[in-house]
Amino acid sequence: MPNIINSPSSNFNSRNGRKIIAIVDHCTDGLIPGCLQWLQNPISQASAHYVIGRDGNIYKLVNESDASWGAGVIDQCTWPLYDGTNPNKYVINLEHEGYLTQGGDGILTEIQYQSTLWLHRLLIAAYAIPIDNLHIIKHSEINANHNCPGPNFPWVRLFNDLNATVTIIANNTKIYGQIINGNTFAPISNVCKAKGWSCTWNGTKRTVCVNGASDANVPATTGTGVSIVVGNQVIVGEIIGNSAWCSIATVCKALGVVYTWDQVNKIMKF
Numbered sequence: 001m002p003n004i005i006n007s008p009s010s011n012f013n014s015r016n017g018r019k020i021i022a023i024v025d026h027c028t029d030g031l032i033p034g035c036l037q038w039l040q041n042p043i044s045q046a047s048a049h050y051v052i053g054r055d056g057n058i059y060k061l062v063n064e065s066d067a068s069w070g071a072g073v074i075d076q077c078t079w080p081l082y083d084g085t086n087p088n089k090y091v092i093n094l095e096h097e098g099y100l101t102q103g104g105d106g107i108l109t110e111i112q113y114q115s116t117l118w119l120h121r122l123l124i125a126a127y128a129i130p131i132d133n134l135h136i137i138k139h140s141e142i143n144a145n146h147n148c149p150g151p152n153f154p155w156v157r158l159f160n161d162l163n164a165t166v167t168i169i170a171n172n173t174k175i176y177g178q179i180i181n182g183n184t185f186a187p188i189s190n191v192c193k194a195k196g197w198s199c200t201w202n203g204t205k206r207t208v209c210v211n212g213a214s215d216a217n218v219p220a221t222t223g224t225g226v227s228i229v230v231g232n233q234v235i236v237g238e239i240i241g242n243s244a245w246c247s248i249a250t251v252c253k254a255l256g257v258v259y260t261w262d263q264v265n266k267i268m269k270f
């Protein structure tokens, strides 16, 4: 999972009780650290919740519970969900490091793409944001004066990856999952519940012990990572929307559980 670097900005205010309904994607048109300094400078009156660097690092400027200042200027707004009030109150602003002017093409690096994909997944899960172009939008739909995030932002790839869902049927219980790096990921706690396996969270080590496995010899994870302990195996997982997700096929293999995989309909059954 990507590295998240705290880089607080004082350029934020309250959401005034508004619920988060959308993600607005931007391009910084500048490089880190200059653009970070700008978004942290009170004079700019500008910010974002996160800036995703070309090196894959994610810089966190504003808490999601507050309104960042990335989409408050309205110019020929075409976003159907704009309700006449300041969009900053109900969106999450994501900046991507890169140039649109000065000969730049705004094309994300591969590691930058993987980081923003991860962050989009996390936010979608946390705030139940629908995966469509009403709820994941370009800044230019709010402010047409800015060609932001530019013509090369990878919308098709992003939506394809976000929509790569799988259904896991465990003891006739349907569990929603996603294909992440070619693996069937789902919240391990949901799978354990469906199968009647024990599932214990150790907040100190950030481990999940499945079906009686022990984490006594498992090192604590660093940062916000999570390890899923199954039998003698330690599976690297990800925290998405307050749940620990991991490859369910890997869990099944570790437990010797046989499963079927329907490649056409993306259904895994066991």
Ligand SMILES: [Zn+2]
Residues within 6 Å of the ligand: 025, 026, 027, 070, 139, 146, 148, 149
């Ligand atoms: Zn923008």
